[in-house]
Amino acid sequence: MARVLVVEDNPESLDLMVYLLKAFGHVALSARDGLEGIEAARLEHPDLILCDIQLPGADGVEVCHQLKKDPALRGIPLVATTSYAMVGDREKLLGEGFNGYMSKPITPQTFIDQMAPYLPTDKDKPLIDEIKFRKSKTKVA
Ligand code: MN
Numbered sequence: 001m002a003r004v005l006v007v008e009d010n011p012e013s014l015d016l017m018v019y020l021l022k023a024f025g026h027v028a029l030s031a032r033d034g035l036e037g038i039e040a041a042r043l044e045h046p047d048l049i050l051c052d053i054q055l056p057g058a059d060g061v062e063v064c065h066q067l068k069k070d071p072a073l074r075g076i077p078l079v080a081t082t083s084y085a086m087v088g089d090r091e092k093l094l095g096e097g098f099n100g101y102m103s104k105p106i107t108p109q110t111f112i113d114q115m116a117p118y119l120p121t122d123k124d125k126p127l128i129d130e131i132k133f134r135k136s137k138t139k140v141a
Contacts, residue, residue, distance in 0.1 A: 007037030034058030
């Protein structure tokens with residue numbers, strides 16, 4: 001089980017990601033704007049952060065800069081979640097400091113597999129196998 005912070009202002013996207021994370025046994029933490037996301041990262045120190053780019057308060061790039069300049073937080077994997085319209089910006093986002101990139105809209109069938117490689121490896125390696133096992137046995141509504 002991993003504790004995953006989702007920073008997303010679109011209610012449908014947020015609900016879907018939270019639903020999928022919980023369905024696969026993770027703890028989902030959520031924030032609806034950039035400042036709330038930075039605060040949640042400081043308070044909760046999650047295992048992974050999935051962060052939208054277009055956000056009120058502080059946009060995803062600003063969230064990234066704030067987290068990556070903080071020695072206590074820069075080690076948390078930070079993955080940008082952006083719409084198809086921004087796919088060309090992948091390299092730019094990685095250059096800003098993001099550890100990875102996932103495109104939206106979220107596809108329920110592949111979301112967990114796409115996210116898995118960004119989970120911290122040591123303690124979660126067995127977990128990833130367990131997720132795949134569970135996924136093969138469990139139908140997600
Ligand atoms: Mn947004």
